[in-house]
Amino acid sequence: MKLPASPEALAAEYGPHPAYAPPGGWEGASRQSVDKLVKTHCCFCGQQCGIQLKVADNKVVGFEPWEEFPFNRGMLCPKGVRRYLQSGHPDRLLSPLVRTEQGFRPTSWDDALATTVTRLRALQEQHGKDAVAVYGGASLTTEKAYLVGKLARVALGTRHVDYNGRLCMVSAGTAYKQVFGVDRSPLPWSDIPEAQVLFIIGANIGECAPITTDHVWRCRDRGGRIIVADPRMTPITRNADLYLPLRPGTDAVLLMSMLHVILRDGLEKRAFIEAHTTGFAEVEASVKGWDPLAAARVTGVPPASIEKAAHWFAEAERAIAMHARGLEHQSKGVENCLALINMTLACGHIGRVGAGCTMITGQGNGQGGREHGQKCDQLPGQRSISDPAARQHVAKVWGIEESALPQAGLSAMEIMEAIHRGEIKGLLSICFNPLVSLPDSAYVREALEKLEFFCVIDFFLSETAQHADVVLAGSLQEEDGGVVCSAEGRVVRIATAVTPPEGARADSAILCELGRRLGQPERFAFASPREIFTELREASRGGVADYAGITYERLEAEMGIFWPCPSEGHPGTPRLFEGGRFYHADGKAHLQAVADRPSGDPVSDEFPTFLTTGRVVSQYLSGTQTRRIGPLHDQCPEPFVELHPRLAAAHGISDGDRVTVTSRRGVLELPAKVVTTIRPDTVFIPYHWPGKRSANVLTHRTLDPRSKIPEFKVSACRIARAAGEPRRLPVVSG
Amino acid sequence: MSDGLAFFVDPSRCIGCRACENACSECDTHRGTPMIHVDYIDRSRSIATTPTVCMHCEDPTCAEVCPADAIKQNVDGVVLSSLKPRCIACSNCVLACPFGVPKMMVRLEQMMKCDMCFDRTSVGKRPMCATVCPSQALSFVSRELIARERREVPVNTFQFGAQEVVTKVHMMAPAGTRAISADQGLSFDVSEHLWEEDPA
Numbered sequence: 037m038k039l040p041a042s043p044e045a046l047a048a049e050y051g052p053h054p055a056y057a058p059p060g061g062w063e064g065a066s067r068q069s070v071d072k073l074v075k076t077h078c079c080f081c082g083q084q085c086g087i088q089l090k091v092a093d094n095k096v097v098g099f100e101p102w103e104e105f106p107f108n109r110g111m112l113c114p115k116g117v118r119r120y121l122q123s124g125h126p127d128r129l130l131s132p133l134v135r136t137e138q139g140f141r142p143t144s145w146d147d148a149l150a151t152t153v154t155r156l157r158a159l160q161e162q163h164g165k166d167a168v169a170v171y172g173g174a175s176l177t178t179e180k181a182y183l184v185g186k187l188a189r190v191a192l193g194t195r196h197v198d199y200n201g202r203l204c205m206v207s208a209g210t211a212y213k214q215v216f217g218v219d220r221s222p223l224p225w226s227d228i229p230e231a232q233v234l235f236i237i238g239a240n241i242g243e244c245a246p247i248t249t250d251h252v253w254r255c256r257d258r259g260g261r262i263i264v265a266d267p268r269m270t271p272i273t274r275n276a277d278l279y280l281p282l283r284p285g286t287d288a289v290l291l292m293s294m295l296h297v298i299l300r301d302g303l304e305k306r307a308f309i310e311a312h313t314t315g316f317a318e319v320e321a322s323v324k325g326w327d328p329l330a331a332a333r334v335t336g337v338p339p340a341s342i343e344k345a346a347h348w349f350a351e352a353e354r355a356i357a358m359h360a361r362g363l364e365h366q367s368k369g370v371e372n373c374l375a376l377i378n379m380t381l382a383c384g385h386i387g388r389v390g391a392g393c394t395m396i397t398g399q400g401n402g403q404g405g406r407e408h409g410q411k412c413d414q415l416p417g418q419r420s421i422s423d424p425a426a427r428q429h430v431a432k433v434w435g436i437e438e439s440a441l442p443q444a445g446l447s448a449m450e451i452m453e454a455i456h457r458g459e460i461k462g463l464l465s466i467c468f469n470p471l472v473s474l475p476d477s478a479y480v481r482e483a484l485e486k487l488e489f490f491c492v493i494d495f496f497l498s499e500t501a502q503h504a505d506v507v508l509a510g511s512l513q514e515e516d517g518g519v520v521c522s523a524e525g526r527v528v529r530i531a532t533a534v535t536p537p538e539g540a541r542a543d544s545a546i547l548c549e550l551g552r553r554l555g556q557p558e559r560f561a562f563a564s565p566r567e568i569f570t571e572l573r574e575a576s577r578g579g580v581a582d583y584a585g586i587t588y589e590r591l592e593a594e595m596g597i598f599w600p601c602p603s604e605g606h607p608g609t610p611r612l613f614e615g616g617r618f619y620h621a622d623g624k625a626h627l628q629a630v631a632d633r634p635s636g637d638p639v640s641d642e643f644p645t646f647l648t649t650g651r652v653v654s655q656y657l658s659g660t661q662t663r664r665i666g667p668l669h670d671q672c673p674e675p676f677v678e679l680h681p682r683l684a685a686a687h688g689i690s691d692g693d694r695v696t697v698t699s700r701r702g703v704l705e706l707p708a709k710v711v712t713t714i715r716p717d718t719v720f721i722p723y724h725w726p727g728k729r730s731a732n733v734l735t736h737r738t739l740d741p742r743s744k745i746p747e748f749k750v751s752a753c754r755i756a757r758a759a760g761e762p763r764r765l766p767v768v769s770g
Numbered sequence: 771m772s773d774g775l776a777f778f779v780d781p782s783r784c785i786g787c788r789a790c791e792n793a794c795s796e797c798d799t800h801r802g803t804p805m806i807h808v809d810y811i812d813r814s815r816s817i818a819t820t821p822t823v824c825m826h827c828e829d830p831t832c833a834e835v836c837p838a839d840a841i842k843q844n845v846d847g848v849v850l851s852s853l854k855p856r857c858i859a860c861s862n863c864v865l866a867c868p869f870g871v872p873k874m875m876v877r878l879e880q881m882m883k884c885d886m887c888f889d890r891t892s893v894g895k896r897p898m899c900a901t902v903c904p905s906q907a908l909s910f911v912s913r914e915l916i917a918r919e920r921r922e923v924p925v926n927t928f929q930f931g932a933q934e935v936v937t938k939v940h941m942m943a944p945a946g947t948r949a950i951s952a953d954q955g956l957s958f959d960v961s962e963h964l965w966e967e968d969p970a
């Protein structure tokens with residue numbers, strides 16, 4: 037359906053309006069006396085920094101560092117500092133909304149819930165259960181993520197449930213699961229300062245995982261060497277000992293070439309490889325052709341730099357390879373991760389202090405949100421939905437027949453395609469803003485307009501929610517506590533610091549009420565997140581992500597517990613694979629050879645420049661929250677096109693000029709940021725904005741065949757100087 | 771003052787995140803305005819950023835040039851914001867400070883500057899910016915810890931032409947280097963790190 041009102045009218049009513057002062061204003065009463073300080077965690081990335089929220093009058097009015105929490109010891113990035121400005125926000129949804137001809141109209145909870153249930157059921161009766169899909173998100177607590185999966189499979193009975201982690205961790209998760217038998221960082225962050233070499237590829241740590249910077253610098257303080265591989269120099273590059281400016285989409289070749297050098301020079305650990313891995317012969321054969329000169333032609337990294345990186349990494353007794361979305365957001369994201377694991381294990385860097393490979397999880401609950409059943413192919417406990425034993429176990433916990441449990445469904449982007457094909461007609465979405473975050477936004481908008489019924493649960497009216505028929509006013513993280521799992525694999529406790537404001541409801545209560553109204557009163561009888569967690573522990577028992585031994589009390593007392601934690605007496609598992617034991621039945625790591633292949637959107641004469649997208653430190657994901665926080669908005673008020681002076685000169689572009697960027701999907705006009713810190717054949721645009729400022733107008737829908745992650749990091753485009761007045765950018769000129 | 775702890779600034783660690791500015795402006799004494807600022811050294815040619823915080827000079831120029839004697843040092847050597855009843859908002863201090871620190875709060879008609887979070891340090895807490903800084907470019911820790919764990923070394927003597935300034939806050943500098951802002955080796959032009967068979 038089209039928008040119920042003009043975008044301008046919706047923006048005037050629902051924002052985003054940036055908020056600058058705490059609830060009640062700077063001088064307000066709420067600021068003067070604080071009722072309590074609540075220990076919890078930041079909602080804005082997978083680091084899950086410990087933070088104390090100042091609460092007055094059932095509002096979060098400020099923050100205080102929590103110096104005892106061992107991961108961040110008081111440190112916070114600007115998002116953590118300012119997150120409290122969401123409390124009492126003028127854009128907050130304080131009633132369910134229904135679409136009318138004249139825009140959205142507030143309605144009663146009973147009406148909104150009844151409409152949602154009736155409309156979804158009617159679609160299912162007419163077109164089959166799978167005509168309805170459910171979207172979840174990885175900023176939800178693990179309890180809510182668990183409910184999303186259970187609601188889809190038990191109450192709606194649809195196969196199609198997936199989540200926005202499909203845009204985040206799935207390439208790394210797939211690769212780690214295939215090689216190691218488990219999808220989690222193999223090491224705690226306390227290992228990072230212990231390494232002698234850090235190899236950081238496709239990870240803008242300074243802006244996207246800011247607290248990890250301190251871990252990296254402490255490694256450097258102890259004499260550790262830092263290697264950074266990225267098409268752009270991001271803030272951590274300032275202290276790199278070696279910088280590898282690889283061409284977008286050539287990560288696997290760089291990694292294969294490093295392994296080539298390691299094997300050519302006999303630096304591999306043969307005894308480890310033979311005792312603890314399978315598949316190495318194929319891996320060895322696959323890197324034969326990638327001598328550094330051949331790799332330099334593809335990657336643009338000098339052969340001498342490849343040699344040096346390979347030697348430093350392999351010759352170190354302890355080295356860690358760290359990666360994030362740069363490596364993973366590609367149509368060969370899984371292969372890139374496999375290539376990185378192959379290199380790491382060939383050197384025997386795993387299962388020891390200060391050695392290993394690790395993914396830097398992005399979203400607030402990026403790790404926990406993918407462990408307990410909102411992923412289209414997984415059941416709670418990181419169990420495969422196609423594994424008969426797993427199905428039996430979970431069906432028993434849920435009190436249903438195994439045969440009633442749907443099989444695997446479509447992934448997030450594939451759900452949009454099925455909507456286009458007319459197969460999926462109804463959608464229930466929570467914690468997901470696909471109109472901003474999925475690639476090819478014109479295509480996504482068309483899908484949303486095609487839906488026959490669309491219900492969104494959210495606390496602010498996101499750009500996606502503007503297309504809904506019914507909007508259910510949900511809760512902020514601090515209003516509906518539970519647990520989340522951090523990038524390290526540490527499960528931590530999110531406190532319920534305040535209750536939702538009048539008119540809004542806790543997400544978990546909304547999901548349960550939908551389950552009850554969909555005819556499952558006993559299976560959604562939970563009165564609190566604690567009751568959900570109790571069932572989740574059982575559902576996870578014996579699975580890979582085993583939470584059976586974790587309790588809220590233990591999490592608070594022990595400042596988090598690393599899973600697996602199979603029993604209450606178990607201390608948890610900060611470091612995986614000690615002694616070279618992996619999670620497959622044979623105890624070995626199953627290495628897989630990879631081969632290079634082109635991106636899904638190759639550069640050509642018509643589109644000769646690489647486009648890569650990413651983040652800035654002051655924004656979180658699609659910006660639904662952070663574009664409403666004044667100081668974060670002001671820190672980077674709009675997107676820009678970052679390009680090298682050499683490329684700029686070729687097109688007559690100066691800093692601050694308006695530039696059009698054209699891809700095979702669309703056109704965008706943004707101000708130029710001319711800097712020497714990016715490859716001259718590549719432009720970069722941060723993606724947090726909607727509409728005419730959305731980088732995803734340009735990106736393409738090619739998915740990794742295994743992980744189904746879109747290729748945000750490699751597109752083809754052409755640039756030109758736009759007509760009109762140049763606009764000076766404060767960041768570059770200031 | 772928190773016992774035995776001192777303030778150390780290491781610009782080479784800074785990632786430009788502005789957590790320090792955001793956290794500083796949360797302070798109840800200068801709500802909404804940070805007393806610390808972060809700048810790009812030259813964004814067109816580098817990603818390097820640097821925080822500027824009051825260095826708390828032993829003989830503060832800001833106080834020396836103040837015609838109203840409004841800027842005081844406390845017993846711990848912390849140089850405080852101007853005394854509201856005395857400050858005539860003349861901006862002499864703003865112009866004279868060698869590090870560019872004091873700010874004229876036009877609305878309040880008073881000079882305000884970093885007082886090293888006197889409200890926090892006086893009750894045993896660390897200053898806000900140094901607590902939150904994710905890179906620990908700003909640290910409030912013991913000298914022993916700095917000596918044991920850092921590769922850079924603290925310096926607190928600065929030369930501004932003929933004027934030598936000794937400060938309470940320490941600046942971290944590469945060991946054995948005299949110049950505080952010594953550039954490290956890496957070029958920030960990506961094109962100088964590339965392999966190009968036929969450079970265009």
Ligand code: SF4
Nearest residue numbers: 078080081085113116
């Ligand atoms: S966004 Fe991440 S790094 Fe920043 S404070 Fe929150 S958890 Fe910490």
Ligand code: SF4
Nearest residue numbers: 824825827830832867
């Ligand atoms: S750094 Fe500037 S403001 Fe701070 S004490 Fe020295 S002269 Fe005064």
Ligand code: SF4
Nearest residue numbers: 784785787788790903
């Ligand atoms: S908080 Fe630290 S890293 Fe961030 S801008 Fe300030 S000094 Fe730099």
